Amino acid sequence: xxxxxxxxxxxxxxxxxxxxxxxxxxxxxxxxxxxxxxxxxxxxxxxxxxxxxxxxxxxxxxxxxxxxxxxxxxxxxxxxxxxxxxxxxxxxxxxxxxxxxxxxxxxxxxxx
Amino acid sequence: xxxxxxxxxxxxxxxxxxxxxxxxxxxxxxxxxxxxxxxxxxxxxxxxxxxxxxxxxxxxxxxxxxxxxxxxxxxxxxxxxxxxxxxxxxxxxxxxxxxxxxxxxxxxxxxx
Numbered sequence: 001x002x003x004x005x006x007x008x009x010x011x012x013x014x015x016x017x018x019x020x021x022x023x024x025x026x027x028x029x030x031x032x033x034x035x036x037x038x039x040x041x042x043x044x045x046x047x048x049x050x051x052x053x054x055x056x057x058x059x060x061x062x063x064x065x066x067x068x069x070x071x072x073x074x075x076x077x078x079x080x081x082x083x084x085x086x087x088x089x090x091x092x093x094x095x096x097x098x099x100x101x102x103x104x105x106x107x108x109x110x111x112x
Numbered sequence: 113x114x115x116x117x118x119x120x121x122x123x124x125x126x127x128x129x130x131x132x133x134x135x136x137x138x139x140x141x142x143x144x145x146x147x148x149x150x151x152x153x154x155x156x157x158x159x160x161x162x163x164x165x166x167x168x169x170x171x172x173x174x175x176x177x178x179x180x181x182x183x184x185x186x187x188x189x190x191x192x193x194x195x196x197x198x199x200x201x202x203x204x205x206x207x208x209x210x211x212x213x214x215x216x217x218x219x220x221x222x223x224x
Contacts, residue, residue, distance in 0.1 A: 003154055033212075042116075042202050042215030043155070088154050099145065099168055100204075100213065102154030 006089055006103030013079055014111050021087060021106045022073040029091030032065050032072040033100070037086045046087075047074070079110050115139065116205050118216035125223050130191045133219045135203035137184040143208055144186040146178060149200040149218070161186060162208055190221075198223045 005024045013019060023032070031050055035043035047058050049065035049072060056063055062075045072089055086107050090100040115138035125131050137144050143162045147155035157170035161180035175191040184205070190197060200220050204213035 099157040
């Protein structure tokens, strides 16, 4: 099945550093979402973006919906050890009925 | 805590057997979607139910089937299990008018 192109595949950083990851698609999406998944758990929604060009923050997290509607990025500022996990982007054509298309994920490791 | 619960959490089955996985949706949610997440991959959409009817299906064979009940709980059934069916199976509940889907913790299925 289709998956979005998500990069980098993994990151190993020092606590306090900023992190940036992005997601691209060959198709247009009307909604972009970013999820975090901890081991043995389901994905948890971090940020949802609904308009092209939209920039949204949730605490230390900031995400943007690309102008072309084919990409999105997620920034994490001042990383802390509990940021460790796998981050997934997901695109959706329409709300509610429409399915989510996920990227392969970015594994983030944070060294104290 | 998303309010979406799945059972069982882990399961081991033999190739050729059948399996039923269960999901209890969050209160007030009327759509449920099922995803398959292979190791190291992002979740892949299997199908979605709304008002007890399937209203979207991903690239999965007919031996993957489901049900949604009047209380919005749901089942995923897989017949004639194959080794490649080993994965984390996630259900996500939401509403027809809202993008945001909430995932359960998943069922880890191992086919031997």
